């Protein structure tokens with residue numbers, strides 16, 4: 552084979568890869584639309600947004616065949632991806648729930664009979680990537696995002712990403728294209744799939760959750776908060792925790808009995824996060840840590856909290872980090888633009 556032939560072969564392969572990527576991109580978007588149409592009805596709720604992404608199905612054989620189907624032009628009565636979407640979503644929901652239940656059973660100390668472990672107030676998931684102490688950017692993760700429960704864990708940003716570059720056992724053109732995070736974006740350059748990459752999109756997998764002592768320590772941290780609020784740490788459900796509305800005092804910052812005046816009170820989300828201030832990443836437990844929370848119930852204090860709550864809620868609205876979705880249409884943006892959108 553001479554040099555000219557080699558150049559021609561390379562050009563042909565590149566062109567072929569380019570055409571394959573264009574086809575995949577169209578089918579992938581079709582699948583995304585089909586999933587969204589099936590899962591989201593207006594007015595949409597936060598719960599509806601916890602749907603699977605096309606990447607969750609790209610390696611299931613039937614779906615892959617449909618995605619790789621060559622492009623055809625002209626009228627088609629039925630799009631196979633659209634027909635498949637409801638079943639794919641249904642199976643995915645069952646499958647992820649099973650995997651997350653298995654994870655939680657491994658980490659909970661004891662689960663009373665007849666209780667769904669995913670509904671327990673102490674059932675918090677820990678992301679291995681977010682809690683990786685070797686990462687410098689750890690502090691940049693918003694505190695409130697660190698309590699992960701079912702079903703919100705399904706949309707945690709780290710879980711559909713995997714560190715590391717191909718090639719590996721499944722390295723083929725299809726995999727190299729569909730796992731690139733910008734695969735359906737306009738900034739994808741021609742034959743970009745030939746370049747190395749440090750992050751890949753992958754189907755949802757509990758393997759990227761933290762396993763072992765750190766995961767158990769976070770569940771115990773939640774258990775301390777739940778128990779201090781007066782709930783049963785082994786049985787209380789998430790709904791009971793959300794409904795209990797109690798406030799806690801940190802006895803390490805402000806020692807003194809439950810009847811003493813207190814400057815700062817914590818709800819369960821803030822309390823879970825506040826442990827970091829005293830114990831950092833340490834997972835050791837001890838008497839000091841076990842007794843750090845105390846419920847405050849003085850009527851005058853609760854009245855003050857109630858008085859301050861509207862202002863605190865309003866302050867949340869000026870937080871630029873959250874992403875907002877209009878419930879009446881497909882509009883999604885930051886608080887600044889969503890405010891204008893809602894006025895229109």
Ligand SMILES: [Zn+2]
Nearest residue numbers: 678680681709
């Ligand atoms: Zn994470």
Ligand SMILES: [Zn+2]
Nearest residue numbers: 801803804829
């Ligand atoms: Zn404190």
Ligand SMILES: [Zn+2]
Nearest residue numbers: 877879880882
């Ligand atoms: Zn809207």
